[in-house]
Amino acid sequence: MQTHERRSKLIDLIRIRGFAGLEELVKELGVSESTVRRDLDTLEEQGSAKRTHGGVLYSGGMPRLGEFDERQPSHWAAKRAIAVRAAAAIADGETVLLDGGTTTYEVARLLVGRSLQVVTNSLPVANLFASEARTDLVLLGGYVSPRTGVCLGPYANELLGRLHVTTTVLSAAGITQDGLFNAHLLLAETEQAMLRAAGRVMVVADSSKFGRKSLTLVSSLDAIDQLVCDDGLAAPWRETVMQAGVELLIAPLPVTDVSAAGDPRKQSAHLISQQPNPLQKAGLA
Amino acid sequence: MQTHERRSKLIDLIRIRGFAGLEELVKELGVSESTVRRDLDTLEEQGSAKRTHGGVLYSGGMPRLGEFDERQPSHWAAKRAIAVRAAAAIADGETVLLDGGTTTYEVARLLVGRSLQVVTNSLPVANLFASEARTDLVLLGGYVSPRTGVCLGPYANELLGRLHVTTTVLSAAGITQDGLFNAHLLLAETEQAMLRAAGRVMVVADSSKFGRKSLTLVSSLDAIDQLVCDDGLAAPWRETVMQAGVELLIAPLPVTDVSAAGDPRKQSAHLISQQPNPLQKAGLA
């Protein structure tokens, strides 16, 4: 058995299993442990595999989008709380249109395993449902933005023009009393098409988004049916959105991860109090 | 932070990353190592995750699609060799249309980082290029097939009708002198649209595919410009495809059991797995 053949076999084993233990590989390849280790080093240098303590991982197929890597823990907690509340407002059997963005991604994660029809322009969201047999998945096509992984452009918009969904879950870069704002010109057009395709429009946005404007106006507030936000939203804003005829859904913030990072001993449960996590069963069964 | 909430977060982290190290989880959850270990024990008992030395693996519906899981490793060797040859035949700056399938996926892996425009209907392929700034990516939309992760249906076909690419890389379930065969009816229509969109049609198929028929005929042989295959392809087939006006590109298999078989001095090689290359038999069958 030659070196190249062995390495070829090795990467095949790793690829098929996704993960393989060292002893396992030694046995199947019939060579010494040292040789396997050295081979794994080589493969890791090539980027084909990634070593861990006790084994190897196949490194291929998992996308690393910049937007999802470094998210603030505090915002992440809010996003997650919002996602729980939003997922609760979606019933089984619905046809849901999911926008791109980190918050909608959190919503999508909670919807995995539910009996739904999902339409999305987001590649990360699509990946969540791709292997799920219980969820029908329709992906909008078009040019894929490298940073966010969403499909944009006239093709996506055109396809949206021919679809109708019961609920659209939309994200936003900023919200003022003028309406929703977004940072991407092409995405704004796509989101407008999403609005037109929807029977119910649900916007998910944490409280830090309020009062912020961004590049383009996507829509006015009265086009929105429901707005899901964390409980950090100031009272005047609550007034504003409710006067625009928007149903406001407030998600209780469980605990701030910031305090936990700064003082890990002090995260006692009295701050949490009662947070019964209303959707535990519905979302993550 | 409640126990259940923490465990929920934990399984979410593991599910999304596929693998997570212990230290990593300790840091992100803000709890002690012992607690994480105990949680992982619990999750392992539930079957949600599988522990390894130094971390955890998610054991469930990953972005791991059924088609990519259990295939003969020997075929993968051929696929990779074919992919190398096919990728070499694609020049920088081209617009490449990539079909779904395991072989085209291998081609796609080798194209990552190249300066290209890529069009595809395959979710796994799209994931490879999604975070690549150097490659423009256009994704075809439509209904996503759960088993294979490719976009199908009239929307994909319609979008294809308006695109033109320099090269289409097509896969096949079977090849006879009648032409290319595929196992999915809807996919066949999509692939026919791909053929029409292409300036150059390149088919990637290992030698085991020859002589096999499948559900539907996709196209005749003369619609193909180039065919990339491993060197296990029998001579009669080479004649057939070349007479159809197809340029035949043969990828040499890196595996050479011939040298070992001719060497009488090999001492312990019989203990190691020495299997005759199945592909060469398949080509004759």
Added chain:
DNA sequence: CATATCTTGGTTGATTTCTTGCATTTTGTG
């Protein structure tokens, strides 16, 4: 308020795994 139960966090010793160095074998080359 007192008690019992559960959860959490830290520590210790044992186990597993990793790296490094060296001798031997195999491969490639003139």
Added chain:
DNA sequence: CACAAAATGCAAGAAATCAACCAAGATATG
């Protein structure tokens, strides 16, 4: 055939990980 280079296997010291134990705090119950 001889020589150089690379690959392979083995072993010992170093590093990391694991499992079990115990104390402190939180929660529930009467």
